[in-house]
Amino acid sequence: MCPAPTPPRPPTLTPVEGPVRVRFAPSPTGYLHVGGARTAIYNDLLRHAVGGAFVLRIEDTDRARSDEAMTRQIQEGLRWVAIPWDEGPFLQSERLERHRRAADELLAAGLAYRDFRAPEALQELRREAHAKGVTLKSLAPEPTPEESARRLAAAEPHVIRFRMPDEPIRFHDLVRGDMEFGAETQEDLVILRSDGSPTYHLSVVCDDVDMEITHVIRGEDHLSNTPKHVALFRALGAPVPTFAHLPLILGPDKKRLSKRTGAASVEELRAQGILPAALYNYLALLGWSPGDDREILSREEMIACFSVDRLGSSASVFDPDKLAWMNSQYMSSSPLSEVLGHLEPFLDEVGLATHAGSERLAHAADLHRSRARNLRELAGQIGIYFAEAIEPDPELSRKYLEKDPDLASHLETLADRYRAVATWAVDELEAILRAMADEVGVKAGVLIHPTRMALSGSQAGPSLFDLVAVMGREATDLHLRRYAGYLRELLGA
Numbered sequence: 001m002c003p004a005p006t007p008p009r010p011p012t013l014t015p016v017e018g019p020v021r022v023r024f025a026p027s028p029t030g031y032l033h034v035g036g037a038r039t040a041i042y043n044d045l046l047r048h049a050v051g052g053a054f055v056l057r058i059e060d061t062d063r064a065r066s067d068e069a070m071t072r073q074i075q076e077g078l079r080w081v082a083i084p085w086d087e088g089p090f091l092q093s094e095r096l097e098r099h100r101r102a103a104d105e106l107l108a109a110g111l112a113y114r115d116f117r118a119p120e121a122l123q124e125l126r127r128e129a130h131a132k133g134v135t136l137k138s139l140a141p142e143p144t145p146e147e148s149a150r151r152l153a154a155a156e157p158h159v160i161r162f163r164m165p166d167e168p169i170r171f172h173d174l175v176r177g178d179m180e181f182g183a184e185t186q187e188d189l190v191i192l193r194s195d196g197s198p199t200y201h202l203s204v205v206c207d208d209v210d211m212e213i214t215h216v217i218r219g220e221d222h223l224s225n226t227p228k229h230v231a232l233f234r235a236l237g238a239p240v241p242t243f244a245h246l247p248l249i250l251g252p253d254k255k256r257l258s259k260r261t262g263a264a265s266v267e268e269l270r271a272q273g274i275l276p277a278a279l280y281n282y283l284a285l286l287g288w289s290p291g292d293d294r295e296i297l298s299r300e301e302m303i304a305c306f307s308v309d310r311l312g313s314s315a316s317v318f319d320p321d322k323l324a325w326m327n328s329q330y331m332s333s334s335p336l337s338e339v340l341g342h343l344e345p346f347l348d349e350v351g352l353a354t355h356a357g358s359e360r361l362a363h364a365a366d367l368h369r370s371r372a373r374n375l376r377e378l379a380g381q382i383g384i385y386f387a388e389a390i391e392p393d394p395e396l397s398r399k400y401l402e403k404d405p406d407l408a409s410h411l412e413t414l415a416d417r418y419r420a421v422a423t424w425a426v427d428e429l430e431a432i433l434r435a436m437a438d439e440v441g442v443k444a445g446v447l448i449h450p451t452r453m454a455l456s457g458s459q460a461g462p463s464l465f466d467l468v469a470v471m472g473r474e475a476t477d478l479h480l481r482r483y484a485g486y487l488r489e490l491l492g493a
Contacts, residue, residue, distance in 0.1 A: 018050030032077035273374030454483035
């Protein structure tokens, strides 16, 4: 159970009352970003914590930068992280006529006007207004209706601007509290370009209105847009959603997360071998707390605990080492079938694709998954169970011979006994080796370490007898005899 929020709030799972309608609205100009995935996760948690619907909307109106392949990848990334949506995906580009009609409605209501001024002239006026500490409106008033009609009849190029209110814009942000933006900071904004295409501000508000979005959770880079959007919602006669602006995710260098400072996209982390459940867990805690010291939580546990009042207002630092640790916990504790399913793409990289689904591979993965930080490491570790030849360490091999000059013969005898054992089980395999060590008058370690070298080419790893059991009778026999021959070559050198 999650503890109740800190008084004076009443003990409730979340201060937001449901049902809610939330949306995740990425632009398909690149892979699903880590910050975007975190935003989608918080939308997912809120929607399930209080009930309602999650809408996926692809904001693809920037045709020059939008990519259909990225639209598909964003959806695949969300599915991979297990962030479901209830409605969509809706393509914003398919709603342009609706956006244009909204601009016409604002124009007809006297809430917008046609602006015939050249962008270069406006830029100069904007600089002058800034230097004088006044608003652009005071230096460049909008054209009179008569002038506007005359210039429209002359087919002069123009944009349509929404007339921002002359009073401050106030709203409550679930993360940042009460916000106020003075009228002097808000320039009348373009809602329809000269080519007739709607701008982002009009499109996003119009879509939120039509999709009846009640809560907008998004990054703080949109905070400066919010007073514009609040004014547009009101002008369109629609309820203003409740906003929550999330702080940035920083890289280890405390700068905005980028590919240079660490994996910036979900696709990169997936390629590194991170499990989706681990990434969901890690990103959820990168700016939100369940109210106690737990770090490993299932999605269901997070839903039960989720409360927007525990969203932090300070930037979070993406720590690759912490993610690797969390991923290792999921590697160890997740159902083996789940780990194997996500492991398959990495098997091809180490030449093990043909062994996918085999019992030996499953046993090897189960044996090594607690020793790997990610799926790529795990795939690399289990390659020894399918290797035709093992490369031993010559220096360590010479040290083994110093302790037991007859080691080659002893390993061949051990191979004979392993080949003849009736039950290929860990306890039986260990008993045979220890009994043989007693027979030849050496400590068990004198045989254990060389046997491990013969089978894995290393002096570290899981329990030797677990390794032998997974390796199997034929491979164990082959590697022991080959290593015995290698030791004889060292003695003769």
